[in-house]
Amino acid sequence: xxxxxxxxxxxxxxxxxxxxxxxxxxxxxxxxxxxxxxxxxxxxxxxxxxxxxxxxxxxxxxxxxxxxxxxxxxxxxxxxxxxxxxxxxxxxxxxxxxxxxxxxxxxxxxxxxxxxxxxxxxxxxxxxxxxxxxxxxxxxxxxxxxxxxxxxxxxxxxxxxxxxxxxxxxxxxxxxxxxxxxxxxxxxxxxxxxxxxxxxxxxxxxxxxxxxxxxxxxxxxxxxxxxxxxxxxxxxxxxxxxxxxxxxxxxxxxxxxxxxxxxxxxxxxxxxxxxxxxxxxxxxxxxxxxxxxxxxxxxxxxxxxxxxxxxxxxxxxxxxxxxxxxxxxxxxxxxxxxxxxxxxxxxxxxxxxxxxxxxxxxxxxxxxxxxxxxxxxxxxxxxxxxxxxxxxxxxxxxxxxxxxxxxxxxxxx
Numbered sequence: 001x002x003x004x005x006x007x008x009x010x011x012x013x014x015x016x017x018x019x020x021x022x023x024x025x026x027x028x029x030x031x032x033x034x035x036x037x038x039x040x041x042x043x044x045x046x047x048x049x050x051x052x053x054x055x056x057x058x059x060x061x062x063x064x065x066x067x068x069x070x071x072x073x074x075x076x077x078x079x080x081x082x083x084x085x086x087x088x089x090x091x092x093x094x095x096x097x098x099x100x101x102x103x104x105x106x107x108x109x110x111x112x113x114x115x116x117x118x119x120x121x122x123x124x125x126x127x128x129x130x131x132x133x134x135x136x137x138x139x140x141x142x143x144x145x146x147x148x149x150x151x152x153x154x155x156x157x158x159x160x161x162x163x164x165x166x167x168x169x170x171x172x173x174x175x176x177x178x179x180x181x182x183x184x185x186x187x188x189x190x191x192x193x194x195x196x197x198x199x200x201x202x203x204x205x206x207x208x209x210x211x212x213x214x215x216x217x218x219x220x221x222x223x224x225x226x227x228x229x230x231x232x233x234x235x236x237x238x239x240x241x242x243x244x245x246x247x248x249x250x251x252x253x254x255x256x257x258x259x260x261x262x263x264x265x266x267x268x269x270x271x272x273x274x275x276x277x278x279x280x281x282x283x284x285x286x287x288x289x290x291x292x293x294x295x296x297x298x299x300x301x302x303x304x305x306x307x308x309x310x311x312x313x314x315x316x317x318x319x320x321x322x323x324x325x326x327x328x329x330x331x332x333x334x335x336x337x338x339x340x341x342x343x344x345x346x347x348x349x350x351x352x353x354x355x356x357x358x359x360x361x362x363x364x365x366x367x368x369x370x371x372x373x374x375x376x377x378x379x380x381x382x383x384x385x386x387x388x389x390x391x392x393x394x395x396x397x398x399x400x401x402x403x404x405x406x407x408x409x410x411x412x413x
Contacts, residue, residue, distance in 0.1 A: 036291035047173035060164035086136035109267040112274035236313035323410035358412035369400040
């Protein structure tokens with residue numbers, strides 16, 4: 001019997017998953033569910049090649065974690081085999097709480113619960129199934145383990161999660177300018193006082209990494225068409241939830257005209273907030289059966305729904321008739337918003353309340369580097385360390401930490 005499972009990855013080549021705990025995680029139904037959730041949500045509307053999944057990303061981050069652990073060990077830092085296995089388990093599971101189209105459910109059907117919260121819930125549930133084998137992984141994930149650098153490898157401004165998704169997303173979208181040197185960065189990693197640092201020889205790779213991240217956010221993740229498509233879907237789900245609420249208030253709520261899979265129906269017909277999600281075990285049970293297919297199948301059927309707003313939004317999403325987007329550095333005026341609302345209400349013969357589902361007003365902001373998060377420390381030959389913004393000739397503090405804000409005014413064409 002082979003000592004490991006070999007998986008062929010288009011970005012990194014062969015990925016080796018050792019038999020035992022790590023392979024048990026990869027074979028778990030909750031992990032395999034990630035193969036039915038696209039990594040970039042609706043970005044394939046702009047970049048048709050962006051068909052890769054959360055599972056592929058998790059395996060890629062796992063592969064990089066193995067390389068990072070080996071790189072640190074070769075520099076003389078002692079890491080127990082149990083710690084290496086635990087941090088690899090944690091990175092495999094770091095995205096297991098993502099729902100369909102990644103962040104959509106966090107803003108619509110579930111209120112006040114992040115995918116990180118759900119990831120931890122799933123890890124704790126799997127830990128019970130696996131008789132406590134994930135205990136150390138959970139401690140590292142929650143930053144409760146004394147060796148802080150292990151948590152930094154999972155969640156920081158230079159973690160294996162970001163190193164994989166930037167390289168992988170650039171590969172599948174074809175945005176070659178954002179391709180980063182993940183191997184070079186990992187080879188330059190070191191430790192000082194239990195904190196990750198980067199050797200000064202790797203500073204140019206770090207600069208390229210941060211510039212690439214900024215490029216990917218504005219060219220891919222926050223591309224106006226991707227954002228507009230996501231909000232067509234969000235508004236459709238909000239409308240469906242409103243219709244479900246109206247059905248529940250009728251004399252005979254069994255006469256439902258709203259198609260949905262059992263899992264999606266649970267979230268449409270129930271108000272789920274943070275307290276409910278954590279106290280009702282049915283919430284996590286149904287959540288772990290949701291994937292992109294639930295949304296797609298519902299949207300296809302909703303195209304013929306008698307409600308004109310839901311039908312319109314579903315057709316928009318299925319047929320790529322995306323909201324028109326006006327981008328600006330300043331918020332859209334209330335006068336402009338009301339004007340467009342009135343135009344849509346008159347054009348589609350609906351009330352202004354219903355026309356609200358045909359408009360989205362969004363503000364997004366992103367910086368290249370944050371001084372409030374774990375900072376990227378550069379180590380010099382004399383052993384001293386300095387923050388990247390002090391060590392870099394290219395990235396000054398004001399440039400690297402400048403938060404760019406954009407306002408998207410989206411509306412039905």
